[in-house]
Amino acid sequence: MLAVVWSAIRIRRGPAVVMAALVALTAGALAAAGWFAERDAARVTAALIAAAPPDQRTIAVRGAVALGADPQQALERFRATTESTAGLALERALAGVQLPGFLATPAGERITTELRYRDDGCAGLTITGRCPARAGEVVLPAALAERLGTTAVQHSNALGRQPLTLTVVGTFEQPGDYAITTLDTIAAAGVPAYATENLLLPAAQFSRGDPAPVAAAVARLQRNSLEVSQNAEALSRAVAAERYAVTHGIVVAAVQLAAIGWIAIGVTAWYAAEGRRADAARIALRGARRWRVLAATSGQSALPALVGAAVAGRTGLVVGAGALALIVAADWRLTRAPVQRLLQSAPPRRAALAGAALDLTVLALAVAAGYQSAVTGEAPVDGFGLELLTPVLLATAAAVLLTRLLLPPAVAAGRAALARGRVTAGLSALLLARRASAYRIVPVLAAAACVCGVAAQDWVRADAARLHRAQAEVGADRVLQIAPVPRDRLLSAVRAADPRGRHAMAVVVAHASGPGPRILAVDSSRLRAVAAVDPGPAIERLHPPAPPPIVFTGTTLTLRAAGGGTVAVGLTLAVNGTGETVRADFGAIGDDREYDSDVTACGDGCRVVALELRGDPGAQLDLSELRADGKVVVDGAGFADPARWRSTVGAAATGLQRLRGEGRMRLATIAPNRAKEVDQHLYVVDAPLPLPVLGAPGSLRDPDQSGTAELTVAGVALPVRASTVDGMPGVILTDLEYADRLTTGLTPAPGAGADERDQVWLAAGAPPDIADRLTAAGLRITGGDSVAAAQDRLARLGPAAALRFHLLAAGVALLLAGAALTVVAAVQRRQRRAETEALRRQGVPAAVLRAAGRWSALAPVVLALAIGLAAAAAARWLLRSPVRPFTDGWPVHEPPVSAPALLAALAAASVCFAAAALGSGGRR
Incomplete structure (x- = not known):
């Protein structure tokens, strides 16, 4: 056998x-x-x-500790206890100590500042000067050191103990409300402090994607009365x-x-x-x-x-x-x-009952799979049910149904064509009708073509979604990270490097890595030219008309004023181009006369931010004129204009009251009732308030009855008027220049600048030397990103990897269907030979028989391609894809049906099937 x-x-x-x-x-x-x-x-x-x-791999632990006489030993005990309680393998652990408190400025202002000691000292900081090495030494943020204006500062703690006298030995550029010092300095305060330890987990901890060990470690640490924060x-x-x-x-x-x-x-x-x-x-x-x-x-x-x-x-x-x-x-x-x-x-002939039962079974499976896919909607696919076979079953059922319906019309069309003398068409149709079994291959070809079309559409949609997400997340074709600088300096440097505003734009990103939407303060006049995603005409709302700023150039300010009672006045100024904040103090105001103040920093120009009144409640002040080196900056009408000046914003209460004055400004100091914080500044109106912002629906808090919401910008809570724009998920836009004008001179919330990033966005056609221009303008580039790099990162994630295999599987499916088609053509070769010889004896030309043979071989292929690609389009139009482009819920707005993808699938399937049909069944 x-x-x-x-x-x-x-x-x-x-x-x-x-x-x-x-x-x-x-x-x-x-x-x-x-x-x-x-x-x-x-x-x-x-x-x-x-x-x-x-x-994101760190568990940050914080707990109270008494340093005592041996602070190093106390810190080591905290470290050992924390690590043993966590019970996790660690890549690195960094311990430290924090002491809350505040520093006092020469003007008596208290600035919340935390003293910190870290195991790694000043690692990661760009220090101007040196890192503290001895007790009593400290390094401060550059902006804070500038506000203090001295190298000998005093740090007071919350318990009211004797303040620490510290010597500033260096500054660092990173924003923040903390200072770096030594462990002995903090221990010298003699008060309880907070010990911290950052536990950096190794990559192997996340290799299986199991959050249970980290959750258990956090629970154990919290049971020991420790504060724990982590993104692990x-x-x-x-x-x-x-x-x-x-x-x-x-x-x-x-x-x-x-x-x-x-x-x-x-x-x-x-x-x-x-x-x-x-x-x-x-x-x-x-x-x-x-x-x-x-x-x-x-x-x-x-x-x-x-x-x-x-x-x-x-x-x-x-x-x-x-x-x-x-x-x-x-x-x-x-x-x-x-x-x-x-x-x-x-x-x-096939048994009618058996054939009908098989066909009905296929149709029932297709209906069940389609229903199962439809009822799940957009819910995540968590199982491996029948809905996973929906495209295959849909194409197979359509092929079974249509081939049965098309056989009688094929016989009628063949007879009609022969009657009209169209021999080739008539023979092709009759040959197909005679071999009805040839249509059994159509479901196989249709299913393979459908899988190919679905895979191509899913890949094209995901690729477009990755590009759009990369553009939305990065912002521009290229993004340069900039070492922190004042906002006005960032704006001036970028405008100097790109005067026409076609290639570069200054951006400050808040909430860069924390939860919630990112707040992008942008130079809105350049956004349309530079940004990768155009927000459309809504961008015009970010920069509505506003009164111009009050600017001057000079080194001596002269103020004509008169006071009643004990009252003193000063001006807050911002230096043009650098953003440095300086103060012009005119001292106590008495008789109606001129008072002078030296402002040498304003030799290249300054902007008037606010005026400050200090005095006993009820004291009054009249302001008539402000001159700079003899030139009038604000006249009496400018002081008297109520639309040119405003009180404070936010939680603080104003300590000033405006009184009626003819041709001058008349102010009086007041003591607000039940006010925890009093602001005695009057600010220049040179930006719209509420501040206009743009955001995706749901990105901002609901506004009040006046249509105003609240948003924290540069650490200051500002009233904003929001407009919604689609296509910007997780992003809120505002104008950088207006935001800077509104927040200059205001005290930001503690830690406000810790999660801010200064950036320069570059358009796709930016000149190659733009980075050199920015460096020459005074900016220091620390890193960068691009849309191409972000798209490549997204292409390395799970959905892209799965869809690549879908394309490979589609290719294998075409090979399987093509191989099956070769067997069909080979088996029918003998029958075709006999038919051909009989027709040749009856005088049918050989060319007609060859053409009829080709069309009868290609007709099932053409029908299968039409059914398969139509099923692929229907599957993606009606049903959701089991592989989403992203796993984190990022919205995808690209259409699921793609004509170019279907055409590519049609080309690939046509080549494979036509070669199998003609190559295996052909005969000379």
Whole structure:
């Protein structure tokens, strides 16, 4: 029996090779799915952890500690207790001590400043001077040191103990409300402090995406009355989501590919069995039993299938077992057919009841899968249900239904074409109608084309979504990170480097790494030219007309004023181009006369920010004129104009009252009732208030009845008037120049500048030397980013990896369908030969027969392509994709149906199917 089977395989090498290839391809693809899932999950995890900043892998612990006589030992005890309680493997641990308190300016203003000691000293800080090494030494933020104006400062603690006298030995550029000192300095205060330790977890802690160990460690630390802040759990959840996106997406593709593979194997086995009807008849005529007939016929496909399964390895066992079941089922009917029917040259008609039952089963599965996909809507796919096969079942059911409906019209069209003398068209239609079984290959081709179209659409949509997200997150084609500078200096430097405003724009980003939307203060006049995402005409709302600022150039200010009672006045000024804040103090005001103040810093120009009145409640002040080096800056009408001056904003209460004055400003000091904080400044109106902002719907708090909301800008709570704009998720825009004018001179909230980033956005056509121009203008570039780099980072995450495998699986599906098509063409070759010889004897030209043969071979391919790509478009239009472009809920607005993607899938499938149909079934 084996010799008979082997000789038959040698005669019919083509179907045998195809069967082995189908099983090997299907099993190999399933094995590759597991390998790709494991490899890509590891790659995605590594990429996500590498892109995460250290604070996302850090557990920050804080607790009260008494330093005592040996502060180093007390800190070591805290460190040991914290690490043992956490019970996690650590990459690095940095301990420190914090002492809350405040520093006093020469004018008596108290500035909240925390003294800090850290294990790594001044690491990560750009120090001008040196790092503190001895007790009593300190380094301060440059802006704070400038406000203090002295190298000997005093730090007072909250308990009211004797203040510490400190010597400033250096400054650093990073914003913040803290100072770096030594551990002995903090211990010298003699009051309880706070010990801190930052536990940096290793990358291996996040490799499996399990947040439970971190959550348990946090719970243990909190039970020890320690304050804990961390983003490590969020990183673990993000890793878990990305790994799930990879594995689930690849499983989806593998399931669809396995379905197509088994359908192709089943169709190939059915057609191979049709070609072995004569073999079954000859063996049956010799009196062989039914099982021998079955073994002789099915063995011709079973042996190649087993060879293909053996090549594929472990997964080949499952695929091989399924293939054997399909092969035996296809040949089983031959053993039950009478010998005379097996000897007929025309194939037997399919049983109507069996065919209808099979067709109804396919249609029912397609309806069930479509319903299951529709009811899940946009909910995340958490399982592996029937909905994962929806595209395959939809294309298969459509192919089954349409081929049944199109057979009668094909017969009628063929007869009508012959009656009109169109021999080629008529013969093509009748050949197809005569071989109705040829349409059994259409569901296989349609399913493969549908999977290819769906994969192409999902990839195109995800690629466009990654580009749009990269543009929205980065902001411009390129972004340069700038060392912190005053906002006015940043604006001036960028405008000097790009005078025409076509290539560069100054930006200050608040909430750069914290939760909630990012606040982007931008030079709005340049936003349309520079930004990668155009907010549209709404950008004009960011910079409405406002009174011009009060500016002057001079080194001596002269104020004509008169006072009643004990009263003194001063001016807050901002130096043009640098943003440095200086004060012009005119001293106590008495008789109506002129008072002078030296402002040498304003030799290149200054802007008047506010005037300050100090005095006993009820004291009055009249202001008539302000001159700079003899030139009038503000006249009496300017002082008297109520629209030119405003009181404070925010939680502070104003300590000034404006009185009626003719041709001058008349002010009086007051004591507000129940006011915790009093602001005795009167500010120049040179920016709109409320401040206009743009944001995505839901990004801002609900406004009050007047339409005004509140937003913290530069550490100051400002009233804002918001407009909503789509396409800017997680972003709030405001004008940098107006925001700077409104916040200059105001005291920011503690820690306000710690999460701010100064940036310069560059347009796509920025000149190569723009970075050199910015450096020459006084900015120091510390890093950068780009849309291309951000897009590449997103392409290394889970959904992109899964969709790449979908494209690979689509290619394999085309190969499987094409291989099955070659068997169909080869099996029908003998019947076509007999038909061709008969028609040639009747005088039909050879050219007509060749054309009819080509069209009859290509017609199922054309029909399958139309059905498959229509099903692919319908699947993405009606149903959600099981692989979302992002795992964090980022909104995707790109259309799911893509005509270019469908055309690319059509081209690939056409080449594969046409080559299989014409190459395998052709005959000269």
